[in-house]
Amino acid sequence: MSEEKFWLRISCPVCKSGEPRYWSHSECEKTYDSDNDVKIDVNGNIFCNGCHLTDPLINWRFRCEKHDFQKLENLATLLEVLQVMINMSKNINDQVKYATMVANISTMWALKAQNN
Numbered sequence: 001m002s003e004e005k006f007w008l009r010i011s012c013p014v015c016k017s018g019e020p021r022y023w024s025h026s027e028c029e030k031t032y033d034s035d036n037d038v039k040i041d042v043n044g045n046i047f048c049n050g051c052h053l054t055d056p057l058i059n060w061r062f063r064c065e066k067h068d069f070q071k072l073e074n075l076a077t078l079l080e081v082l083q084v085m086i087n088m089s090k091n092i093n094d095q096v097k098y099a100t101m102v103a104n105i106s107t108m109w110a111l112k113a114q115n116n
Helices: 075-088 092-115
Strands: 005-007 038-041 045-048 054-056 061-064 067-071
Touching: 005 092, 075 092
Parallel strands: none
Antiparallel strands: 005 038, 038 045, 045 054, 061 067
16 A cells, blocks of 8 residues: 655755745656656655655755755754644644654654664
């Protein structure tokens, strides 16, 4: 059974700049004409609708108006922008799913830190 996926609508998870926005996979921007091609599931995995790449959010690099591609270095910054995603939702069931996603991402981050 596949996990339910949600559009990834957050501010930059590296520097918190800008309003929450939809994110796209840079490798697919040239091929697929859509700004909304990236989704996330409750396990914290990102899915590209264009090329069907699946990868944990914590492995992605992000680019915004303030910087070129950068890895996520700060869990607190990431969790802060994800909290905004939770707060924007008016649906309590989605809020619970987003909160579960945040817990799963935190666990992935801790496991990754242990292995480094």
